[in-house]
Amino acid sequence: MSNYKELYEQSLNQPEEFWGEVAADLSWEKPWSRVLDMDAKPVPKWFPDAEINTCYNAVDRHVEAGRGDQNAIIYDSPITDSQQKITYAELQSLVSKFAGGLKSLGVEKGDRVIIYMPMIPEAAIAMLACARLGAIHSVVFGGFAANELATRIDDAKPKAIVSASCGIEPSRVIEYKPLLDEAMKIASHTVQSCIVKARPQAEATLVEGRDVDWDTLAEQAEPADCVSVKATDPLYILYTSGTTGQPKGVIRDNGGHAVAMHWTMKNIYNVDAGDVYWAASDVGWVVGHSYIVYAPLLKGCTTVIYEGKPVGTPDAGAFWRVIEEHQVKVLFTAPTAFRAIKKEDSEGELLNNYNIDCLQSLFLAGERCDPDTLFWAREKLNIPVVDHWWQTETGWAITANPLGIEEMEIKPGSPTVPMPGYDVQVLASDGSEMPSNEMGDIVIKLPMAPGCLPTLWGNDERFQSAYLEQYPGYYLTGDAGFKDDDGYLWIMSRTDDVINVAGHRLSTGAMEEVLAGHPDVAECAVFGVADDFKGQMPLGLVVLKDGADRTIEELGPELIKRVRGQIGPVAAFKMVTIVQRLPKTRSGKILRGTMVNIADNTPWNMPATIDDPVILDEITDALKNMGYAKDA
Ligand code: COA
Ligand code: AMP
Numbered sequence: 001m002s003n004y005k006e007l008y009e010q011s012l013n014q015p016e017e018f019w020g021e022v023a024a025d026l027s028w029e030k031p032w033s034r035v036l037d038m039d040a041k042p043v044p045k046w047f048p049d050a051e052i053n054t055c056y057n058a059v060d061r062h063v064e065a066g067r068g069d070q071n072a073i074i075y076d077s078p079i080t081d082s083q084q085k086i087t088y089a090e091l092q093s094l095v096s097k098f099a100g101g102l103k104s105l106g107v108e109k110g111d112r113v114i115i116y117m118p119m120i121p122e123a124a125i126a127m128l129a130c131a132r133l134g135a136i137h138s139v140v141f142g143g144f145a146a147n148e149l150a151t152r153i154d155d156a157k158p159k160a161i162v163s164a165s166c167g168i169e170p171s172r173v174i175e176y177k178p179l180l181d182e183a184m185k186i187a188s189h190t191v192q193s194c195i196v197k198a199r200p201q202a203e204a205t206l207v208e209g210r211d212v213d214w215d216t217l218a219e220q221a222e223p224a225d226c227v228s229v230k231a232t233d234p235l236y237i238l239y240t241s242g243t244t245g246q247p248k249g250v251i252r253d254n255g256g257h258a259v260a261m262h263w264t265m266k267n268i269y270n271v272d273a274g275d276v277y278w279a280a281s282d283v284g285w286v287v288g289h290s291y292i293v294y295a296p297l298l299k300g301c302t303t304v305i306y307e308g309k310p311v312g313t314p315d316a317g318a319f320w321r322v323i324e325e326h327q328v329k330v331l332f333t334a335p336t337a338f339r340a341i342k343k344e345d346s347e348g349e350l351l352n353n354y355n356i357d358c359l360q361s362l363f364l365a366g367e368r369c370d371p372d373t374l375f376w377a378r379e380k381l382n383i384p385v386v387d388h389w390w391q392t393e394t395g396w397a398i399t400a401n402p403l404g405i406e407e408m409e410i411k412p413g414s415p416t417v418p419m420p421g422y423d424v425q426v427l428a429s430d431g432s433e434m435p436s437n438e439m440g441d442i443v444i445k446l447p448m449a450p451g452c453l454p455t456l457w458g459n460d461e462r463f464q465s466a467y468l469e470q471y472p473g474y475y476l477t478g479d480a481g482f483k484d485d486d487g488y489l490w491i492m493s494r495t496d497d498v499i500n501v502a503g504h505r506l507s508t509g510a511m512e513e514v515l516a517g518h519p520d521v522a523e524c525a526v527f528g529v530a531d532d533f534k535g536q537m538p539l540g541l542v543v544l545k546d547g548a549d550r551t552i553e554e555l556g557p558e559l560i561k562r563v564r565g566q567i568g569p570v571a572a573f574k575m576v577t578i579v580q581r582l583p584k585t586r587s588g589k590i591l592r593g594t595m596v597n598i599a600d601n602t603p604w605n606m607p608a609t610i611d612d613p614v615i616l617d618e619i620t621d622a623l624k625n626m627g628y629a630k631d632a
Contacts, residue, residue: 004406004417011420011449018420019046019450023259026298027061028052029228032255036447042460042468043475044447046256047231054235054254055132056226057262058297059095062088062273067300070274074326075121077307078318079168080201086121088300091128093223094121098214099129100221105160105193105212109134109227112158112237114191115283116140116149116176118167119307122197122214123283124293126162131235131254134227135159138237138249141284142167142174143504143570148247149183152239153191155249156457160193162214166202170312177204231255237457238286240392241507242466243497245514249457250392252289257395258298260421260451261290264396265299268388268419269330269363270404273300276326276358280306280319280333285504286392287366291332295396304328310337317350324354331359334366334503335373335387339533342373348380359383361403365390366503367535368491371412389415389491391477392505393467395451398422398444398477399489414488421449426483431471439482441495443474497592499528499536501572508538508592511573514566515540515559520548525582526573527592529599529628539599540576541622552578579622585609595619599628 011018016035023035032050040048059072068089075084086094107113113130115137117123123139130137138156140149153161161184167174177196184191196204197214206213235254239247265271279291283305296303304326310319310333319341323331361384362377369387378385384407388400401408401416408416418424423445426434434440444452452475456463470476478498481491494500497508508526515524522545528536540559544550556576563573583591586609597604598620606613623629 004402004408007405008418008420012423015421015447019259022263023047023255025262026052026057026258032231038447042455042464045232045454046253046259046450050231050255051228052231052255052258053132053134053226053228054258054294054298055095055099055128057258058131058294059088059092059128060226062300063092065300067273068092070300071302072297073121073124073303073305074276075305075307076322076326077119078313079170079308084121091125094125094218095128095132096223096225097218097221098125099132099224101195101217102129102135102160103133103224104217104221105195107133107135107159109229110233111135111160112138112156114138114140114149114153114156114158114161116142116161116163116180117197117283118142118164119282119305120164120197120199121305122164124305127236127283127289127293128297132224132226134229134233136234136236138239139284139289140239141282141570142176143284143568145564145566145568146179146182147186147566148568149179150186151245151247153183153187154189155239156237157189158191160195161191162195164197165199165204168201168307170309173201175202175204181207229254232454234457236289238289238392240286241498241505241510243507243509245507245510247507248462248466249459250453251455251457252395252451253454256450256452257294260396260449261295262298265295265301267404268397268400268402269332270361271299271301271330274302275329276302276304278304278306278322278326278328278331280310280331280337281366281503285366286390286395287332287334290395302326309340311340311344315350316341316344317353320351320354320356323356323359327358329358329360330363332363332365335364335369336367336502336534338364338373338377342376343533351380356381361386363388365397365415367500369413369415374412384410386410387415389479389489393453394448395453396449398424411484411488414484414490416489417487418489419449424483424489425474426481427471427474434482436485437482439480439492441471442477442479442481442489442491443471444477445474448475497527499538501528501531501536501538502534504570506538506571510567511538511540511563511571514563515542515576518559518562520544520550520555521559522546523582525590525592525595527596527599529596534572537575538571538573539626539628540573541579541582541595541619542576543580543582544578550578552576575626577622577626580618581612581615583615583619584611586611595623598632599623601629601631
């Protein structure tokens with residue numbers, strides 16, 4: 001079969017045949033007797049009685065099949081001016097040694113391990129080592145502060161933390177050890193061991209009895225073998241932003257995930273074993289988990305781990321250099337990276353310095369791809385530019401243009417069509433299906449495709465209430481949009497308080513909690529306003545407590561520092577002002593959506609339930625003073 005429509009329909013009508021056939025491409029420790037258990041709770045489960053080891057499939061299998069001398073990882077770090085190539089055989093040795101090291105510290109199947117690392121190969125090695133042992137990793141993005149790390153420590157209760165002495169941003173070296181020590185102090189859970197990879201840019205002080213040097217540990221360790229785990233056992237937990245300050249621990253299982261990852265490489269990205277694939281993201285995000293580490297390695301590709309930025313390391317030609325030097329076939333990044341390049345080199349002149357004929361396609365995700373960025377990339381690169389839509393929860397594209405199956409027409413602004421396994425529908429609030437071209441809640445009819453989250457870590461109830469309750473039998477994506485007459489999806493906005501800043505998913509609710517904790521703040525609202533470069537930027541409005549005599553010049557920097565200190569620099573919280581009152585409904589709900597519309601100059605109607613419309617005039621003035629609401 002070679003056409004999208006047939007494949008898609010087969011995947012929905014005969015899911016067991018479809019995914020059973022796909023799964024046969026991997027090595028299983030124990031085969032399945034059923035592909036799908038529709039009765040499993042809270043959602044149907046894939047390969048319920050099978051066993052597998054994800055690390056074996058991503059590493060050892062390729063060595064056994066003769067790929068030992070092929071590069072598995074190319075580490076390219078303009079920020080430290082260094083590079084390293086690791087073959088599959090070397091990766092097998094590094095991973096099994098480090099897994100042995102973890103084992104010697106008592107890490108076993110089912111134990112959690114937090115990984116807080118920069119973009120160095122050891123991050124992927126640590127993830128794979130956990131997978132080898134059947135331990136569950138939870139990678140925390142380096143741009144999060146100690147407080148966020150502590151929240152994750154208390155939720156995941158890890159036996160060990162794996163880290164490095166520092167991460168490196170263009171403007172500064174970030175020492176990780178003080179952050180880790182602080183996080184472990186804040187957390188109530190006690191972590192037994194902390195393994196630190198020493199980097200020359202910063203020295204870490206190790207606490208005797210708890211902290212261990214990575215190199216010493218790996219050197220002394222006996223290599224560990226792959227441990228067979230249930231296909232439904234968790235491979236990892238990845239925390240993502242929800243509506244509150246408590247992040248959601250998205251679980252990924254082993255079997256369904258490996259099957260989906262492997263399938264996508266050929267069918268969506270059109271790459272084969274041996275090809276060089278580069279996801280310019282970070283291992284701390286889902287794109288990094290899926291497309292820097294697991295999918296390319298499961299397929300037998302060479303993956304690029306890039307420690308640098310699209311611009312400034314050293315210039316806007318950085319991506320072209322990496323593509324040429326390592327002969328990258330497919331690049332995957334966020335639209336914001338291309339907006340950064342376009343801003344610095346609008347004519348794409350730096351492209352003339354490189355030959356990037358090897359590049360076959362560019363995939364973008366993480367935020368809506370604005371048509372201008374898509375046109376610019378397409379014109380400069382002269383290859384298919386594919387916007388595809390997905391979430392941490394799904395782990396892979398819900399909608400895409402499946403280049404390996406059939407190249408569909410590209411409609412700029414739409415991330416194309418649903419992928420096999422995803423029955424995507426657009427519903428009205430009463431649960432009926434919306435007609436074509438009309439906006440509604442985007443949902444996925446159960447079962448979700450293999451690889452999608454089976455639940456939230458330790459919290460079936462939150463999983464149920466956040467995703468399953470609103471439309472029984474469907475998973476609520478949290479995105480709103482519509483399907484056009486050709487079945488293309490158009491993703492228009494989030495229906496919750498999640499915003500997307502430079503392709504990073506952030507919770508405005510979490511920022512509000514931090515602002516509300518300031519002794520002078522009575523109440524506050526944070527919402528995302530449109531930004532040409534980062535897509536959205538958070539903007540905060542605070543109401544002072546009676547008697548708090550503060551100016552914004554004084555209070556503003558304190559509030560900004562507070563968010564940076566408690567959530568992290570990645571929150572990019574830089575805009576805040578004081579207002580007298582916040583607009584609310586009569587039942588007391590803050591009208592954030594209306595304020596977003598005013599700030600962005602998008603049409604809006606006076607909410608029928610507003611308590612006092614005059615407040616909106618005050619808010620408009622405040623937003624104007626901040627450079628927004630220009631036409632209001
Ligand atoms: N560790 C510590 N701090 C980090 C960090 C990390 N891993 N990553 C980002 N930060 C910091 C940045 O230094 C910045 O700090 P600053 O306020 O002192 O300048 C802050 O967090 C905000 O970062 P970001 O929003 O990424 O802005 P930026 O100006 O540094 O970079 C881009 C902008 C577009 C170049 C960058 O976001 C990018 O390359 N994005 C595309 C790829 C991507 O990450 N996609 C994610 C999902 S696919
Ligand atoms: P994350 O979980 O960080 O991957 O963020 C997922 C959210 O980012 C989605 O629910 C969307 O709101 C948004 N998103 C990701 N990719 C796209 C896309 N291609 N088009 C529109 N929105 C996107």
